[in-house]
Amino acid sequence: MKTWSDTRILKLFNIDLPILQAPMAGANNSVMAIAVAKAGGLGSIPCALYTADQIRNEVQKFRAETNKPLNLNFFCHKNPAPDSIREENWLKKLEAYYHEFGLDSKNGYTPSSRNPFDEKSCELVLELKPEVVSFHFGLPAKELVTKLKAAHIKIISSATTVDEARFLTENGCDAIIAQGFEAGGHRGIFQSLDINTQVGTMALVPQIADAVSIPVIASGGIADARGIVASFALGASAVQIGTAYLFCPESLISPVHRKALKSVKDNQTTLTNIFTGRPARAIENRLTKELGPMNILAPEFPLAGGPLSPLKAKTEPMGSGDFMSMWSGQAAHLAVELPAEELTKHLANEALKRMRMFD
Template identity: 60%
Template sequence: MTAWPDRRILDLFGIELPIIQAPMAGSSTPEMAIAVSEAGGLGSLPTALYSLDQAREAVGRIRQATARPINLNFFSHQMPVLDPARIDAWRARLKPYYLENGIDPEAPVPVTGRAPFDTDLCGLVEHYRPEVVSFHFGLPEGALLERVKATGAKVISSATTVAEARWLAARGVDAVIAMGFEAGGHRGNFLSDDMSRQVGLFALLPQVVDAVKVPVIAAGGIADARGIVAALALGASAVQIGTAYLYSPEVKTAAVHLEALKNASDDNTVITNLFTGRPARGIVNRLMREVGPLSPDAPPFPFAGGALVPLRAKAEAAGSGDFTNLWSGQAAKLARPMPAGELTRKLAAEALAKLGKA
């Protein structure tokens, strides 16, 4: 397939299809990245929930299984100072749920976190030399970014506003991901925390295309060929697709999450900060209805999740997603269950057919 209207991302990344599998921490697997890359798209591996050794093992498996380009994804947030008072207040807010589920509310809070990009992870990039390195929540500090670029990797990052896109372009990214408000999982915002000003993809995308000279990747609410064609028409050079891949057998998703996705609708996802302390889109559950979805009680990212660990484990064991982060975009209903590689090829073929290029 060579008849795509805009080949900039294809040529930049060395891929055949303008489809990037979104790096979804906690759900994406090395097997998914391998399948998408082998199909001609860009497979992505999120590292945020891995230890350094786990990341090495996962990237090594991918490199052994495919010679195609891959994307390694990292978070680039600044770790806040842990405030014990905030943690205690959050535990107090959750205490009724602990008692209801027979959990000791005074038990130590499990430590959870999502590590930001640092010198150790930069060493991982320098060793495995992925073709693409993507960041969420802006970019790492300049010296680390220059080390990444020195490996030859193409650098991309998410922008949720035109201002963020300009900020990224000014710092030398090779492409910008325009992340619409429809997208599932963590928002990529980094210049503002005001969720009331976040922009939908169809308004955001053409304005980002007009604002920066680098290629733009569209993300948010794209789950079928119609979305791909629409994004290309608005100036995108490629699309990033997340939720549609959550139905693939290569995914690692809790049973309660998959069940929630099967019953998802256009209007039952909201932005919440309860599960990590940072705004993210997920399917509404009991905790979001009763506490949030956006609550000032939640500790800052990434410390909110620890107190929810025992509640989530107890609920999931009983088949409930009441305390699970059920990340999903707004177009989950359009997704079709099939292997990740097959989905990638099918989406591309259907999009080309709609473009009259097949």
């Protein structure tokens, strides 16, 4: 029987299938992670939007259902210094929309927040002992990485360039997620915010595989078995899949987002900073078209999203995605609607069948 040509990730994480479910903050929790883990892949819980108690609760749910390995994901950004002028200008930019929907911009809004990985986060992870911790936007402080490695926790992080991959390798990562330009959600970019020089998956994966000695996990534009086979041919040891899992019943996305995903075309997503303040790939909507996907007025991550929350709350119940961050990669059209456990097995089986064709 045909087996995977590169088993380094399988051995590193002690999993059966080289498929990592992308941790998607707000879009999945332990339910999806459990399903993927039971199928043999690596299930992931996104922690950036959770409190410590919520993270504990999610991990407890996972451990109660399976003894398979678990990945906890954290962001590594630095919270920006207050900039009242920039925030006021952003609110003014949105004021016409507030008036359109009968909202008062002076009544305030719920500030956006994402919790970066810090000393308290590290203590929590050491308490919960996940097998893997993944990071986005680089790595945390060296002393925190050292503590995680001393506890024998595997560390992975996203690289969007070869230089970022080299940095991650030299600073403690056990494997690299090569995040191509096609990927949905936030870019893992951390050495520069210039999206014009970002690299596609097909060009990025082999160059990172050549540049580092640790395993590479391909990510971006992979939604079916063909993408998995191609990733292995390019030098990857595994794939990380996000958008395809958004179609699963375990996904937490709204009906509006789900409907948009079902009809989105390959050229209907865009990299935008207006929803959070950092570049992220989302389905185009009224806001990205009228304000421009990358707007210089948008406050730094994660502050841009707060002023949008009243507009989203007003329009989403009407069935509108005009003011929502509907994350999606460029290959959404290739996804199939299956439960997460079934999807994971289906992708792996189909990939192995296609690999046998090339024997």
